[in-house]
Amino acid sequence: MNSGFVDILPFGDQGYQGDSKPLVYAFGSRKKNVEDLVNWVKIKKREIITNLNTHGAILFRGFPVESDIDFDAFVNAFEMNNLDYRDTLSNAVRINRTPRVFTANESPPDVSIFLHHELAQTTVYPSHLFFYCEQPPDGGGETPICRSDLLLEKLEDEIPLFVKKCSELGVCYTNIMPSKKDQDSGQGRSWQDTLSVSDMISAETILKDLNYNWKWLDDDSLKVITCPLPAIRLLPNGSKVFFNQLIAAFEGWNDKRNKSEESISFGDGSEISKEDMKKVCKLSDEISFDLSWEKNDIVIINNMMVMHGRKPFIGRRSILASLAIDDQEGPKFNN
Numbered sequence: 001m002n003s004g005f006v007d008i009l010p011f012g013d014q015g016y017q018g019d020s021k022p023l024v025y026a027f028g029s030r031k032k033n034v035e036d037l038v039n040w041v042k043i044k045k046r047e048i049i050t051n052l053n054t055h056g057a058i059l060f061r062g063f064p065v066e067s068d069i070d071f072d073a074f075v076n077a078f079e080m081n082n083l084d085y086r087d088t089l090s091n092a093v094r095i096n097r098t099p100r101v102f103t104a105n106e107s108p109p110d111v112s113i114f115l116h117h118e119l120a121q122t123t124v125y126p127s128h129l130f131f132y133c134e135q136p137p138d139g140g141g142e143t144p145i146c147r148s149d150l151l152l153e154k155l156e157d158e159i160p161l162f163v164k165k166c167s168e169l170g171v172c173y174t175n176i177m178p179s180k181k182d183q184d185s186g187q188g189r190s191w192q193d194t195l196s197v198s199d200m201i202s203a204e205t206i207l208k209d210l211n212y213n214w215k216w217l218d219d220d221s222l223k224v225i226t227c228p229l230p231a232i233r234l235l236p237n238g239s240k241v242f243f244n245q246l247i248a249a250f251e252g253w254n255d256k257r258n259k260s261e262e263s264i265s266f267g268d269g270s271e272i273s274k275e276d277m278k279k280v281c282k283l284s285d286e287i288s289f290d291l292s293w294e295k296n297d298i299v300i301i302n303n304m305m306v307m308h309g310r311k312p313f314i315g316r317r318s319i320l321a322s323l324a325i326d327d328q329e330g331p332k333f334n335n
C-alpha cells in the first residue's frame with residue numbers, strides 16, 4: 001500500500017494474524033528531510049491514529065529522524081498533549097532530553113522489563129507512547145509488544161475465575177521506593193522524585209490524596225500500597241483489555257527492597273494465585289511480537305491496547321521515549 005510518499009508494509013509473522021499484526025510505515029530510499037516528514041504527519045495523523053487503533057503499534061523505519069530534536073518534532077506533529085515524565089508516578093529512573101523526550105528505563109542491560117501498559121499501576125497514564133532508536137544494541141534488547149485484547153480473550157477461555165476477580169476486585173500494587181535513586185533497579189526512582197516532593201510530610205499529603213497506604217521504613221525508604229486500580233478496562237470501541245502492570249510486577253519487581261511476588265494483590269488485599277499469574281505470563285509470551293531495533297526507527301504504541309517491555313541486551317542501547325495523551329482518542333474508559 002502507498003500513502004503519499006510512504007509505503008505501508010506488514011510486519012513478518014511471529015504468530016500475528018490479519019489486523020492484529022503491527023504495521024510498518026517504510027520510507028524506503030526516497031530521501032526527504034525531517035520538515036517534509038513533519039508536514040506529512042500533520043496531514044496524515046488521523047489516518048495513522050486510526051491504524052493504531054486497529055493494529056496497536058506502528059513502526060516507522062527508514063525515516064530522516066536523526067536526533068532527539070528531530071524525534072521531538074515528529075512527536076509534536078501529532079498535536080497530542082505531552083505527559084511529562086517528571087510529573088508521573090513512574091518508578092523508573094529516566095533522564096529528560098527535551099521537554100517531550102526522555103531516555104527509556106535506565107536500568108542495567110541484564111535487567112528484563114516485563115510486559116506492561118505504561119503507568120497502568122498509577123492513576124495517570126498516557127494514551128500513546130512514542131519510542132525512538134538512537135543507538136541499537138550489539139545484541140538483544142528487543143521490545144516485545146503484546147495485544148491486551150487478544151490476551152484477555154485467551155485468559156477468559158483458560159482462567160475465567162481469575163478474570164472475574166480481576167474485573168470485580170481490581171488490583172493493588174506494592175512498591176518500596178528508595179530515599180536515593182537506585183540505578184541498579186528497574187524500579188529505582190526515589191520517593192522524592194516519584195512524588196515530586198522533598199520531605200516526608202509533603203509525600204504523605206500526596207499519598208493521602210491518592211488514597212494510597214504507606215509505611216516509612218528504617219532506612220527512610222517508603223513502602224507504598226496503591227488504592228485498588230482496575231485491571232480490566234472497557235474501551236470506547238467496545239473491546240476489553242487486560243490493562244494493568246500485573247505481569248511486569250509479578251515477574252520483574254525484584255531489587256534490594258522489593259520481592260516481585262509480594263508486589264501485587266487483588267483490590268481487597270487477597271492473594272493472586274501464582275499459578276494463575278504463571279499462566280498469564282506464558283499466554284502473553286505466546287502472542288508477543290519481538291521488535292528488533294534499527295537505528296532511527298520510531299514506534300508508536302497505543303498504550304490502551306498494547307503492552308510493551310524490554311529484553312536484556314549487550315552493548316550500548318539508547319531508546320528515547322515520549323508519552324502523550326490524545327484528547328480525541330483516550331484515555332477514556334467506560335469503567
Ligand SMILES: [Fe+2]
Nearest residue numbers: 116117118308
Ligand atoms: Fe514502559
